[in-house]
Amino acid sequence: MSNLNAVTLNGDATALADDAVTQLRAEFDGDVITPEHRDYDDARRVWNGEIDRRPALILRCRHAGDAATAVRFAARHELLTAVRGGGHNVGGLAVCDGGLVIDLSPMKGIELDAGQRRIRVDAGVTWAELDAATQKVGLAVPGGVVSTTGVAGLTLGGGIGWLRRAFGLSCDNVRALDVVTADGELRTLDARHEPELFSAIRGGGGNFGVVTRFEFDCHPVGPDVMFVAAFYPSEQGVDVLKRYRAFTETAPDAVSSFAICGTIPDEPDFPTELHGRDYVLIAACYAGEAETGARTLQPLRELGTPMHDMSDVMPFVDVQQLLDGDYPEGRHYYWKSLYMTALSDDAIEQVLSLAGERPSSLTTVDIWHLGGAMARANSGDTAFEHRAPEYLLGIESNWDDPRESDTNIDWTRQTCERMGAYAEDRGYLNFEPIDAEAIDKTYPQGYRRLRALKAQWDSKNLFRMNHNIKPG
Missing domain, CATH: 3.40.462.20 (Vanillyl-alcohol Oxidase; Chain A, domain 3)
Known part of the structure; x- marks a missing residue:
């Protein structure tokens, strides 16, 4: 294998040495997909046919440890990085040209605690898959209005759906998160553990880390x-x-x-x-x-x-x-x-x-x-x-x-x-499509606080393939 050509966070061309990719394969349990891989075209395709981008490397994660490995690799080489859950975002934020895609779609774990009305789902789960689990016991989590949408992306951006007026947004119903921050560490967040970061991620559109698992409140609905x-x-x-x-x-x-x-x-x-x-x-x-x-x-x-x-x-x-x-x-x-x-x-x-x-x-x-x-x-x-x-x-x-x-x-x-x-x-x-000039209007009250948190947790703006909040 020859060196792999990629794009950095600054937009510069870089070459990933063969031994660096070999070492990555040894540390990564999931699939490492490069442009010559037979699954490359399927792996880079997202829901929106208007988006046609060619990443240098796609890392299909099997578990949270893989996501942490992928983030550390991206940070070490300062690679332009996109994160994919369901791949359903209208702006095509789940894929980038020349960079690295951290693909969480194979992560499908679901754990339902019907007695506590809580459900834990991995970041590759879709709303159809979550609904199938909760509706067996007459429960639901506020989602969207299209079931093929990924749980992760919808929730990180808010989550407006059929239950919004009864039980709030998807992000309102998150009680805990497992997230890989830009330093490659896997952290569990809730109202008591890093509450500021926990707040920012819910509605922050993927700016603050790679969420690998969500814990939601469930509500009696249906069947x-x-x-x-x-x-x-x-x-x-x-x-x-x-x-x-x-x-x-x-x-x-x-x-x-x-x-x-x-x-x-x-x-x-x-x-x-x-x-x-x-x-x-x-x-x-x-x-x-x-x-x-x-x-x-x-x-x-x-x-x-x-x-x-x-x-x-x-x-x-x-x-x-x-x-x-x-x-x-x-x-x-x-x-x-x-x-x-x-x-x-x-x-x-x-x-x-x-x-x-x-x-x-x-x-x-x-x-x-x-x-x-x-x-x-x-x-x-x-x-x-x-x-x-x-x-x-x-x-x-x-x-x-x-x-x-x-x-x-x-x-x-x-x-x-x-x-x-x-x-x-x-x-x-x-x-919304990406609009860098309008992002401050999305957070009219909290933009300065979010920029400060971005500087604290992602000072190099590794997570920028989103509606980006730049470090303040």
Whole structure:
């Protein structure tokens, strides 16, 4: 084997000597994948087909000790480093060009303590895998809305999903973490052990270390819940969204919902005559007794005259997987988002107007209702600060033809800019591409504190393939 060409933290080219890689193989129990490896192309591929990067080295970890070995190797050679859990991040943060990828996806350990309502999961676990374990005993952890998403990335960026108003964000429900810090040491963090670092990691977007294991609180949910999915014709959009706004103003915390502006796909789940029609979908989950949920959510099925209604009592695991088919691996994605303190009449009309201009029928413009438990959480307990806004606007551009990338990306940026007049601040990290100029707006109160912690725990900024907080 010849020396391996790589990229350093400063962007310079470097050569990893053959004996250094040989020594790494001897210390590492997992797979060491270089560009000539037969699995290289599969190993470097992430969920977002818009991302096509070629790392010099991929280390597939079998356990936390492997992650520590990988971090020490990266630090010793000052390599540009990315960390992969589920690989589902829209910005493609799980892979880098020319650097090292620490791949945690093989780490699938799950330990459920039903009596204590706690679950411990390794960093390669997806929400579908976590849900399968907890729902056997009628428990759930607040996750996202797509089950193929990795637990790690979603949680580190916040974690907004179907249980957000009932039980808070994913990061709010973390009780302990195992993390490899930039010095290569494996540490267990909780409210008593390194509490400042524990707080920063929850919502800090991967800036402070490689989390190898999460311990979560679980909550009684399901196994069956009431779910609403009422599709209204876009022509009724203004009235539907105004009535939806009125519903959200008094909705109980057990209801987590959002409105989605999109186009009905050519799929057998929908009547043929509806294929290609634009809709406003009201989707909602009730985190409580299904019969009560049916009564509580019934008004959402009567905001207008639905052209299609898929509402029903269903297993919570099915709710978690309902949107999986809309976000397949390999599709092209570019998203942006904005927090909104209110949903004015003008904002509603603008959302519908812009949704009508979508260049891809796969794209959606979404209005997430926030509040409830996620708003009541003490913002000082985690790095996630955006607790007060009532709504989150998600602009999710999705397309299949790579030749349409520029058109869709430009439309997303322009739509975000035009909606800025109705927004409070920049959006949710997990829905954002990398934007170094906007990171301080993500943490308006705690940015200086986070920079100081970054300097303390990662002074060389080894963990920078993220929404990066630079050492202060």
